[in-house]
Amino acid sequence: MTSWSKRDFAKYPFSPQAAEFVDSLGVTIDQLTSPEMARVLERAINRAKEGVKYAVIEPKWDDDLVELLSFPTAVALVSSLQDRYAERRYALAEARRAHLLLQEEDIEKLIKLAEQAFGWKIRAVDDEGFRLAVGLLHYLRNASSFHDPHWKLVNREVKLGEVFVTKAEAARLLQEEVQRKLLERFKPVQLPESLQPYVEKLRGEVGGMYTEFSEHIELEKLNYDALPPCIKNIIRKISETGHASHLERFTLASFLVAANASVDEIISIFRGLSDFDEGKTRYQVEHIAGMRGSRTKYSPPSCDTLKTHGLCVGWDTRCGGVRHPLAYYMKASKKGAK
Amino acid sequence: MSEARFLKNAFASYYARGFDLAREPKHIDRREFGFTTFGEKLVIRHRRFSKWSELRDFVNSLAPADIMCSTAIYERPDEPMERKGWLGAELVFDIDADHVGTDCLSQHTSWFCPSCGESGWGLGIAKCPACGGKVEEIKWFCENCLEAAKQETIKLLDFLENDFGFSESEILLCFSGHRGFHVHVLSDEVMSLDQQSRKEIVDYLLGVGLDFKALGFAPRGKPPMLTSGGWRGRVARRIYDLLFEKAREDERISPILEKWSDEMPVSAVLEVLGREYWKLLERAKEEVATHVDSVVTTDLHRIMRLPGTLHGKTGLLAKVISPSEIDSFDPFVEAVVLPKSVVSVSVKAPIPEIRLWNEAYGPFERGQRVDAPKALGVLLIAKGAAKLVE
Numbered sequence A: 001m002t003s004w005s006k007r008d009f010a011k012y013p014f015s016p017q018a019a020e021f022v023d024s025l026g027v028t029i030d031q032l033t034s035p036e037m038a039r040v041l042e043r044a045i046n047r048a049k050e051g052v053k054y055a056v057i058e059p060k061w062d063d064d065l066v067e068l069l070s071f072p073t074a075v076a077l078v079s080s081l082q083d084r085y086a087e088r089r090y091a092l093a094e095a096r097r098a099h100l101l102l103q104e105e106d107i108e109k110l111i112k113l114a115e116q117a118f119g120w121k122i123r124a125v126d127d128e129g130f131r132l133a134v135g136l137l138h139y140l141r142n143a144s145s146f147h148d149p150h151w152k153l154v155n156r157e158v159k160l161g162e163v164f165v166t167k168a169e170a171a172r173l174l175q176e177e178v179q180r181k182l183l184e185r186f187k188p189v190q191l192p193e194s195l196q197p198y199v200e201k202l203r204g205e206v207g208g209m210y211t212e213f214s215e216h217i218e219l220e221k222l223n224y225d226a227l228p229p230c231i232k233n234i235i236r237k238i239s240e241t242g243h244a245s246h247l248e249r250f251t252l253a254s255f256l257v258a259a260n261a262s263v264d265e266i267i268s269i270f271r272g273l274s275d276f277d278e279g280k281t282r283y284q285v286e287h288i289a290g291m292r293g294s295r296t297k298y299s300p301p302s303c304d305t306l307k308t309h310g311l312c313v314g315w316d317t318r319c320g321g322v323r324h325p326l327a328y329y330m331k332a333s334k335k336g337a338k
Numbered sequence B: 001m002s003e004a005r006f007l008k009n010a011f012a013s014y015y016a017r018g019f020d021l022a023r024e025p026k027h028i029d030r031r032e033f034g035f036t037t038f039g040e041k042l043v044i045r046h047r048r049f050s051k052w053s054e055l056r057d058f059v060n061s062l063a064p065a066d067i068m069c070s071t072a073i074y075e076r077p078d079e080p081m082e083r084k085g086w087l088g089a090e091l092v093f094d095i096d097a098d099h100v101g102t103d104c105l106s107q108h109t110s111w112f113c114p115s116c117g118e119s120g121w122g123l124g125i126a127k128c129p130a131c132g133g134k135v136e137e138i139k140w141f142c143e144n145c146l147e148a149a150k151q152e153t154i155k156l157l158d159f160l161e162n163d164f165g166f167s168e169s170e171i172l173l174c175f176s177g178h179r180g181f182h183v184h185v186l187s188d189e190v191m192s193l194d195q196q197s198r199k200e201i202v203d204y205l206l207g208v209g210l211d212f213k214a215l216g217f218a219p220r221g222k223p224p225m226l227t228s229g230g231w232r233g234r235v236a237r238r239i240y241d242l243l244f245e246k247a248r249e250d251e252r253i254s255p256i257l258e259k260w261s262d263e264m265p266v267s268a269v270l271e272v273l274g275r276e277y278w279k280l281l282e283r284a285k286e287e288v289a290t291h292v293d294s295v296v297t298t299d300l301h302r303i304m305r306l307p308g309t310l311h312g313k314t315g316l317l318a319k320v321i322s323p324s325e326i327d328s329f330d331p332f333v334e335a336v337v338l339p340k341s342v343v344s345v346s347v348k349a350p351i352p353e354i355r356l357w358n359e360a361y362g363p364f365e366r367g368q369r370v371d372a373p374k375a376l377g378v379l380l381i382a383k384g385a386a387k388l389v390e
């Protein structure tokens, strides 16, 4: 990839190289509503909508140029919503899209992309099954939010400032890099009048969901409004960042099980995790629910425990002396029912 | 003369000629400085100096007990924390004898009761046995704990260079002036590391979250090699050494060692050692780990002693040491920079034997009058274990 093709730009429109190419075309934001650009605008709106709503963007297109131009347009649309939550969801969606594409690339291309688009220190190696060596600091910046033990630095091969990874792992790290870089990109934009209706349309479609997280959860048995702040906070974190620690996952799952949510409801919440794996999640939830393995039902942690681990967010404000998040939920559900 | 005045004078006359040994930080105008003073024991924070010479003048006029500098750089270092505007921070490590797990500390900790003057030996004495008042604890150091801290620091440097790939020129190592060492990684690229990444680095050094199975130390995994990187190689090499020692008394071991080329014969070792194998792994892990203070490394807003300045509780120099010379560094000689001229003190709390230069002093008992070289006098008074005799 010493020279980037149009296809590459369409695949990785967040790269500085793609941005430069877009600049060279001299398209301005005012032209977006002109008839020639209709397809760009249409793709951009869909891109933004899918991204914010489902945190996925399908990596499928037929016109490279349309696909490429739709990206900065979608970013502008999302920015003008002026909602941090929407931005996070969108960044996560773009990063996942990139991840799918990156997985298909060969090693050389992956290296070039990481070097050229993100300035990574990375090289090909052949070391005990590992194919790539990534600079320690680039590794840390992107892997330190992962919770699976195999990502922990201590369990990696680390030599002279390099961490050895497989190709798939490098692609996953790049996904994080894309997400972080995108988040830095959002800044307040003033879109031309002619685009305002599109922004409003987008706001209308995704609005309900980013102000209230309950909508994308397939509510059945759960009373979303009655959830205690700590639990809502974990749900929000998952849908905004795609990350949650083991304790957060356990707290959430065990709480929801105890609150009588169905396994499918619970899974729909966990779907927001960037490392979501339906089979694994289902197994874990069923395990916590006592439907598997030891057949003991795990009870959710108490307020004290959550406080110790910094997961309590409502102790001194909203919760008024409850000792267990479930107690909060019971009380709040009753109130709501009245 | 009051004790505070005596200490202040000693520090002032040292800084009048010795300030050059202090190490100017990069971007001095973006650092927060902090000081403590003798006497009123004031803590001064959030000070900014635009030039090194300004700091020098300030130090010369104040003669502070401690000179601290932020590991971070800020947009506005002199404002309160919320408004400073964090721009980055050095990657720092603190190795203190307290964290290294030597057991000598309990033998060389004394206490003094300011209300009734009683004193004695002992660690963790909450109340004065004579009057029930609150006592001051005085932790001493000895050759043993400083040697342990030094060995731990040598391990840290090995991790920093061989695993993390930092070069000697990026590493600033200094004696803490008391019971340990400080290491600063100064390269520009570490400045932006977030807290989580720093936590990962600490966990790596301490071996937190180490998964022996994932690293191939259980059967059916990918067996570690002696040349493997990271913990795989480190633990494998340590196991090899431990088995090598064991081979002398246990004839079952030699065949394993013979079988062991580069790749560790995990199943064979397990077969011979049985349950003991897992204990051996734990032991290897303990010995490979380097016990840094995790709070210091993960704190993005830390102030630490400015390298090359005096420690207010000891009068010893936080001397900058070249990493390749740490082996031969002798704090009791090289960090002693105050004069040999004699001062008379009277002992308030028991003092263990202390070596300065190549002279041994003490142990001293309460009430004893000592004609001490000034360096020792400062140490005893600053620690609160002696007072001046007029």
Ligand code: SF4
Residues within 6 Å of the ligand: A228, A229, A230, A231, A302, A303, A304, A306, A307, A311, A312, A313, A314, A315, A319, A322, A323, A324, A325, A326, A328
């Ligand atoms: S007080 Fe209890 S229920 Fe409320 S946020 Fe904290 S942990 Fe959750």
Ligand SMILES: [Zn+2]
Residues within 6 Å of the ligand: B113, B114, B115, B116, B117, B118, B128, B129, B130, B131, B132, B133
């Ligand atoms: Zn007393």
Ligand SMILES: [Zn+2]
Residues within 6 Å of the ligand: B102, B104, B105, B108, B140, B141, B142, B143, B144, B145, B146
């Ligand atoms: Zn000791």
